Amino acid sequence: MQPLFSVDSIKKIERNFAKQEGIELYELMQRAGASAFEQARRLWPQAGHWLIATGAGNNAGDGLVVARHALLAGFDVTLVAIKPYREFRGDPEKAWQELLSIKKDSHQRFDILGLEQALDTDLSSADLVVDALLGTGVKGALKDEYCQILERLNQLSRPKLALDIPTGIYADSGLCSTKNGKDTVFQADATVSFVALKTGQRLNQALQYQGELILETLGVRHALSFGEEPEAYGCNLQQLKEKLPTRHDVGSKFDCGHALLIGGGAHLGGAVILAASAALKSGAGMVSGWIHHSQQAAGLSVCPEIMWRGYNSHSDFQELADLSRYQAVGFGPGLGRDSTAEQIFLDVITKLQATDIPCVLDADGLYWLAKYTSVPLPVQSVLTPHAGEACRLLNAQEEDVFSTGRIEPQLSVDTAYVTQNRIKVAQTLAKKYSAICVLKGAGTVISDGEQALVLAGAHPAMMTAGLGDALTGLITSFIAQGAKPWDAALLATEIHYEAALSVAANRRRGVTASEVIEGCSILVNQLDQVIN
Ligand SMILES: NC(=O)C1=CN([C@@H]2O[C@H](COP(=O)(O)OP(=O)(O)OC[C@H]3O[C@@H](n4cnc5c(N)ncnc54)[C@H](OP(=O)(O)O)[C@@H]3O)[C@@H](O)[C@H]2O)[C@@H](O)CC1
Numbered sequence: 001m002q003p004l005f006s007v008d009s010i011k012k013i014e015r016n017f018a019k020q021e022g023i024e025l026y027e028l029m030q031r032a033g034a035s036a037f038e039q040a041r042r043l044w045p046q047a048g049h050w051l052i053a054t055g056a057g058n059n060a061g062d063g064l065v066v067a068r069h070a071l072l073a074g075f076d077v078t079l080v081a082i083k084p085y086r087e088f089r090g091d092p093e094k095a096w097q098e099l100l101s102i103k104k105d106s107h108q109r110f111d112i113l114g115l116e117q118a119l120d121t122d123l124s125s126a127d128l129v130v131d132a133l134l135g136t137g138v139k140g141a142l143k144d145e146y147c148q149i150l151e152r153l154n155q156l157s158r159p160k161l162a163l164d165i166p167t168g169i170y171a172d173s174g175l176c177s178t179k180n181g182k183d184t185v186f187q188a189d190a191t192v193s194f195v196a197l198k199t200g201q202r203l204n205q206a207l208q209y210q211g212e213l214i215l216e217t218l219g220v221r222h223a224l225s226f227g228e229e230p231e232a233y234g235c236n237l238q239q240l241k242e243k244l245p246t247r248h249d250v251g252s253k254f255d256c257g258h259a260l261l262i263g264g265g266a267h268l269g270g271a272v273i274l275a276a277s278a279a280l281k282s283g284a285g286m287v288s289g290w291i292h293h294s295q296q297a298a299g300l301s302v303c304p305e306i307m308w309r310g311y312n313s314h315s316d317f318q319e320l321a322d323l324s325r326y327q328a329v330g331f332g333p334g335l336g337r338d339s340t341a342e343q344i345f346l347d348v349i350t351k352l353q354a355t356d357i358p359c360v361l362d363a364d365g366l367y368w369l370a371k372y373t374s375v376p377l378p379v380q381s382v383l384t385p386h387a388g389e390a391c392r393l394l395n396a397q398e399e400d401v402f403s404t405g406r407i408e409p410q411l412s413v414d415t416a417y418v419t420q421n422r423i424k425v426a427q428t429l430a431k432k433y434s435a436i437c438v439l440k441g442a443g444t445v446i447s448d449g450e451q452a453l454v455l456a457g458a459h460p461a462m463m464t465a466g467l468g469d470a471l472t473g474l475i476t477s478f479i480a481q482g483a484k485p486w487d488a489a490l491l492a493t494e495i496h497y498e499a500a501l502s503v504a505a506n507r508r509r510g511v512t513a514s515e516v517i518e519g520c521s522i523l524v525n526q527l528d529q530v531i532n
């Protein structure tokens with residue numbers, strides 16, 4: 001697993017590492033520039049003319065080291081200097097002096113352009129654009145001169161490499177700077193990040209703009225050994241594959257878990273049909289679906305293998321509600337927000353408390369949870385909110401509903417807050433509800449209140465209705481098949497994402513949740529072959 005650190009922690013690690021090794025921080029800048037140069041050469045061996053844009057801090061210093069290596073290797077270099085090099089101090093100044101000292105002996109083209117000159121010059125003779133404008137030191141919205149040069153650099157249809165982090169991305173949140181509603185950010189094909197990954201590099205817009213992410217540790221092999229706590233960990237499907245419950249040749253459907261999906265109110269059948277289909281196609285031995293009777297025929301026609309049972313009113317539901325035969329319950333997709341749904345929520349949650357059957361709450365299940373924050377959830381419940389649902393759950397006030405009746409949430413944080421603080425929000429929700437929280441979105445954060453993992457990534461085709469229902473079905477299915485809820489949440493999240501990527505192929509739009517469910521089935525079986 002890959003630790004993800006805050007910028008503050010990275011800075012402390014750098015300092016402590018240099019002290020421990022008895023080296024100057026300038027040595028780290030040297031290593032950063034040298035390793036980025038080698039990566040650029042590996043990625044774009046044909047590039048003979050390097051355009052390197054520098055800002056005002058250490059990130060600029062890294063860029064000047066890259067420039068020196070490029071000149072030494074015989075390449076042409078054009079520097080775009082937002083801040084004049086004569087004003088540099090400290091390590092960036094040293095990097096500048098070292099570059100000057102080799103410049104006299106080199107015979108290649110070496111130009112230095114200020115901002116105005118760069119904006120007036122045709123830069124298209126460059127083969128490669130290197131962003132050494134700003135790294136982890138950026139604060140607030142980008143100044144105008146940076147926005148101007150970024151717009152110009154992004155227009156060049158040349159390979160683009162960012163040093164440490166694309167200029168305009170905030171390394172702690174992964175959000176990017178904007179101006180007049182437009183993102184002001186370097187659009188990299190690859191980013192060479194230094195020392196250790198920053199939390200934001202697995203979240204939000206960083207996923208869109210950083211391109212291939214390459215980590216160069218600069219010799220810091222054990223970032224965890226400097227006493228800095230990572231904010232979260234990243235991991236991938238390869239690291240999770242062992243969590244897939246094993247399946248034997250001999251046995252019966254009763255050995256492979258019975259998943260129950262509850263939802264599908266009077267006009268909302270699709271969501272629970274998708275969730276139940278995902279549970280079945282990812283390997284649950286049996287799947288039952290409880291759905292409003294008006295939707296039951298639709299469920300049967302889509303998936304007759306699922307045992308659909310229809311309810312008409314809350315009292316019908318009570319007759320259905322023997323939960324003891326299920327190994328996992330997925331609750332909420334399309335359930336509705338009427339009084340029947342409310343009674344069903346209270347009934348099911350109360351009944352589950354008396355069992356050790358884990359419950360996955362999604363969609364309207366989360367809506368009702370936010371109204372009844374004090375209802376103790378069944379042990380090892382999993383909540384799967386998107387940013388909007390996370391807001392509602394965060395804002396909901398703790399009250400004893402059994403004495404006060406329904407409560408209305410008091411809105412105080414908004415989705416912007418959730419997006420900016422994804423790790424903290426997932427941890428807070430997990431603690432508040434004593435559950436595992438799967439905070440969905442571009443970079444899904446999973447937390448049990450202590451540890452946090454960032455999984456999956458961003459893909460435009462995933463912004464489509466029904467994908468969350470599929471995820472609920474997958475998590476419920478893996479729990480029913482024997483995975484611990486925490487493992488099921490991790491595995492399902494990563495399979496769901498990887499399946500969406502492979503199903504989407506080159507499509508950015510028009511991928512359906514049903515296709516992704518088929519993709520999950522294929523991927524689960526590929527994993528099964530690998531581990532068996
Ligand atoms: N330390 C180490 O050991 C190592 C560090 N390394 C490298 O250092 C980088 C971090 O360097 P850093 O801290 O100097 O910050 P950096 O990103 O260059 O920017 C600072 C400058 O940005 C400016 N600025 C700020 N906000 C702005 C805005 N909104 N719009 C415009 N300008 C803005 C700010 O100017 P000011 O506002 O203060 O005048 C200041 O001058 C890191 O990413 C990695 O590449 C590697 O060499 C490995 C070893």
Ligand SMILES: Nc1ncnc2c1ncn2[C@@H]1O[C@H](COP(=O)(O)OP(=O)(O)O)[C@@H](O)[C@H]1O
Binds near residue numbers: 363443458464496
């Ligand atoms: N841009 C994106 N990149 C990656 N994953 C995304 C993106 N947008 C949505 N998703 C994923 O798609 C699913 C959407 O869930 P949700 O919003 O609950 O959808 P629905 O309620 O329609 O089923 C989540 O798993 C979420 O992480």
Ligand SMILES: [K+]
Binds near residue numbers: 162165167
């Ligand atoms: K940069």
